[in-house]
Amino acid sequence: ADATGRSRLVAYVVEGTQGVPAADLRAFLCARLPLSLVPARFLRLKALPLNTSRKLDRAALPRPPAFDRIPTEPRTEMERTLLDLFKTTLQLETAGIDDDFFECGGDSLGAFTLVTRIAEITGTVAPASLLLEAPTVKRLAAALESQSRDGVWISRLNGAGPTSGGVVACVPGVVGDPMVFSPIASLLKGDYGLLGISLVGLQAPWEGARIVDEVVVRLRAAQPDGPYRLLGYSIGGILAFHLASRLIESGQRVSFLGMIDTSVPGQPRLAPSSSAEITAHTLRRARNHALPGQQPEAVRARRGLAEALRRLPLVPAALAITLFRAMESRLVDPTHGWGPLAQHGVDIEPVPGRHTDVMDAQYGQALAEAVRRALKRGDATHSR
DSSP: OOTTSOOOOEEEEOGGGTTSOHHHHHHHHHTTSOGGGSOSEEEEOSSOOBOTTSSBOGGGSOOOOOSOSOOOOOOSHHHHHHHHHHHHHHTOSOOOTTSOTTTTTOOHHHHHHHHHHHHHHHOOOOOTTHHHHOOSHHHHHHHHHHOOTTSOEEEESSOSSOOSSOEEEEEOGGGOOGGGGHHHHHHHTTTOEEEEEEOTTOOSSOOHHHHHHHHHHHHHHHSOSSOEEEEEETHHHHHHHHHHHHHHHTTOOEEEEEEESOOOTTOOBOOOSSHHHHHHHHHHHHHHHSOTTOOHHHHHHHHHHHHHHHTSOOOOBSOOEEEEEETTOOBSSTTTTOTTTBTTOEEEEEESSOTTTTTSGGGHHHHHHHHHHHHHHHHHHHHO
């Protein structure tokens, strides 16, 4: 417990990683550990305290300081509203507009809860992944106030620092929240900057062609020139395919189109081996489609968006597809139906897991390495 009596998991960081920001350390651990084991605070030490036996002296480790500094007060009504929600969600007595959501003990579940409350109070529907780019009340308020009203959100998932390989636009499954990419976002940082595309604020009626048009406009605003790299998970891969096709039609270069276990609608599946397997599959899908903190109405809306995209005709395009196929996939066609549509071929990268858990943190390392290899192959091909 810290000086306020609140229980916290604390990591003590020594000399070798002094220059690494706490946000990067947290993202690195989120890709490898259950959220319950990710530290809320990181304390910097020149060295770990040792006892006379040269073993760690746990009693000598410093206690994390309480939030006893003078917090920065809100300046606008939006900041005041967000700060109240911030403190309620994290169960804090005091906080300021410059305090970091994740450094104050927030996690992805808390982020979903916070954006749900923001939608209920302000009417603005935003993805939880926005907190990865704007983790303070001050930055979050600015992001919400500057957001266009078309319902399409594009946010940075792994910081805005320099990268060696450029930018990758990521589309989540069931056109939901890009927070699902956070396990691989931290592992690709430095190599590629990840942009999360979310349609959580898009309102009915949903028309597939209009959705593609709006996302292309927002993507071109975030990244005016190619080469474009797109990565979609599940139904998000279908949107990524349409985005890539539209960009190519407009004369832009697409150096990479990756799909994480995305299938063309209507693909035949192997029959489940037992009723128990059917039940397990149903439960996994329910978990995947009902993210924490989201109301049933929001889930139904996302399914409506997904159906609008499924109804869009798929036309063969002059591109290659890298399919990250879940090793436990039960689809009959190993290309998931993309063979006739990718005129430059389909490369298959097997990745661990099932369709519903392939994006989980436990598989983050393997998936990130496969994505990095495929991205580098695509860049090398298009540079020739």
